[in-house]
Amino acid sequence: MTEIGFGIFCTNGDGKLSTNHTFRLKNLTFDRVFEAFLKNLSDFFKLLDLCKREKIEVFRLGSNFIPYASHRDFKEEWFGKLESYLKEASERLKEYPIRITMHPGQFVILNSPKSEVIENSLRELEYHFWVLDSLGVGDEGIVIIHVGGVYGDRERSIDRFMVNIEKNKWLKIRLTVENDEKLFNAREVLNIAKNLGIPFVFDFFHHRLNPSEIELKEVFNTWIGKGVPKMHLSSAGEGRIGSHGDYINTEDFLELYKMIKDSDVTRVHIMIEAKKKEKALEKLRKSLLPVKL
Template identity: 40%
Template sequence: MKIGYACIPLGVKYKTNRGFMIKNFTKERLYEAIQQNLLDLLKILEYNVSKGIYLFRISSDIIPFGGHKINTYDWDAEFKDILIKIGEYIKNNNIRVSMHPGQYTIINSPDNSIVENSIREIEYHTLFLDSLELDYTHKVVLHIGGVYKDKSSAMERFCKNFNLLSQSSKKRLVIENDEKNFNIDDVLDISNRISIPAVFDILHHSINPTQDNTETILKKCLETCKKEDGPMKLHYSDQSPTKQKGAHSDYVSIQNFLEFYKIASKFDCDIMLETKDKDISAIKCINTIFPVKKSVMYDEWAKYKYVVMEKNYALYKKCSSIINSETNMLEFYKTIDYALSLLLNEGAVKNTLQHVWGYFKDRANDKEFVKFHQLLSTKEYTKAKAFLKRLAEKYNEQYLLNSYYFIINT
């Protein structure tokens, strides 16, 4: 089993979504953006492997305007060498990648122009994976689309328009249940009609459910996967407690995830986490499920410590002591999750800011000293934290920059 995340890691500064407005489109801008995106994609994959992450969703923005008529550039030929290099790295490290076209890619639309644009978008995603010279275990994930007042006709139209795709796109495409229009039974129906795999999204299912339990659903989804499709793909996320139904949580609750994992682990599957903190939750789940050295807990605590401190100082002290005990990774992460669930405490926030200021007090100039303490005195804590981040970058304080203190939005 592989566990992964989507698109842009938080733990490193690499990104693959560089772009520009269509009115500023030039081949020079396009070339530069593609080159930087591809170089960073390779770095992200290397980072992922260092963290035990072997499942990754590549951003649709990797090639700006990849599925748009304006982009007639033969990027797959121009960047063939780096694309093949990335593909070789993926294959040599047993990584599985995927892509997920956006919500406006709708091949069951009654509007032919929308269908035409959507097919172009799918073909772009397929071309990108093909250009990496990857087999068909590497997928393009798609939702069914709209109902348009007639669900049965909408499903028929999806199946009909599926046949307009290239053979490679047909082999790469997998379809996912959504939270509004098409539940997993609908997806399985279409999947069986056109012989492509179904992807089960647990959060969407909780909002748009069917009668079957999770294990029964996974059995049915598994039956849609052929050997050449690779392991069944699953999407996991928690509901955000503070946002509308269907909104992904800021982080994966390890306790909730393990309840799902208990069922999923009975099957040959890979789990894509869809959560705001991206690689951070993926690392948490991987470290909990797979055996790791005790040093990993120390490394993780170094990243989380100031996040916990600004929530509750007593809990920070507790964590500091339990990592030196026989506590396992599960108990460690359960404590971290509890800390993340707490509301910010003004006293703890201020105390943490002062603690982190200690890294700079002997290096900061007079202007920086005055600025920081001014922000503290006026209780502008968010600005004070942002100021400390700038100081960490200026003075190259790697311990802080490698931590989650400036990354996790608490």
């Protein structure tokens, strides 16, 4: 039987706790950074306490944990001023049996034809890696990105993505890649991950919107020697196609679970990408009580 550990991301369900407190760029000063960072740090541990109580095994830290840390106007010496707080946090973090991951936004594009975009993307990823390193998070603390755009030539765009990662091999320490809902399907992204030797994060909702032929056993093979495989699960919300719902439809979970079970994997982590976070997970767990998995 496959063991499943669940995760939530960035905030709690009502948004009162968040690791993404920030401010407007025009107000960038160390004092404003420090104020937002301390609030994020405080809420981070409150969220970890929530995860511990609710038996949630994975938490995705917000990318704004240190606001504007990858921006050119963020001064190098500010990192030094924050380091002791992160070192102290790394000691506290040892008390929590919770996997910490990160997922920078869509502006991280490693296959852009523009060198400036690549440079900015690498700087953003350096920041994410630095945060996880400073918090003492091991290699299980992955950083998830999408492939990027097509730019009129799918094959050349894939090649650029792979070349830019091979040029910056430090990325392979934590980097994982995820299928998206429009451009690069699971089969394409799996092939990219296999060629690069990095893990593939399978997003079930994106797979439904942008389907391809795939077996999860192949996906899980990219994780051999690299920790517990991580997946994403959400259900459709209102509004534009691709919007995430507040909760998870039980049928969506059961369909994904069947795919997982057929793969013979022993353990997986599923990030619940529903807006109500821990409330969505609580509702899903209750709905599964009568179900024999």
